[in-house]
Amino acid sequence: MGARARVNKIELIVESGDFNRRVGIITNFYDLEGLGLSGHDFSGSFGQQCLPKLIQFCRENRAYHILSSDGPGRLLNRIVEGKTFYKIGDGDKDPALVLNYLLDPQWPVSYEDGISAALAQLDDIKNRRKR
DSSP, X not given: OOOOOOSSOOEEEOOHHHHHHHHTBOOOHHHXXXXXXXXXXXXXXXXXXXXXXXXXXXXXXXXOEEEEEOSTXXXXXXXXXXXXXXXXXXXXXXXXXXXXXXXXXXXXXXXXXXXXXXXXXXXXXXXXXXX
16 A cells, blocks of 8 residues: 655545545435435436535535545545536545545455456346346
């Protein structure tokens, strides 16, 4: 595992579950719709075009904050304009929190398990086997 020194100190988290609980990421479709937020996908991600609406929502609802995607497997617990997608959270607002689950030593194993399970499911469908 490696790290890069920067001007701003960060707290790097490599387990997505730990990060999600700490910052309170809201991914449930119906919870987001209940808050009056639309334009998201089924994983609770909002595209760049939704950023002004999210900023307005967070101004009106101080308990919530915006998280920014900073590439595959990486989330920043702060708003950074020009990123691919954004999420909403209602937990810890510390802007120094960063998730990079690709640095988790177990990530390649989890990825391989997920791919294997998906391929097995496709094989069952192709061969019309039931589980």
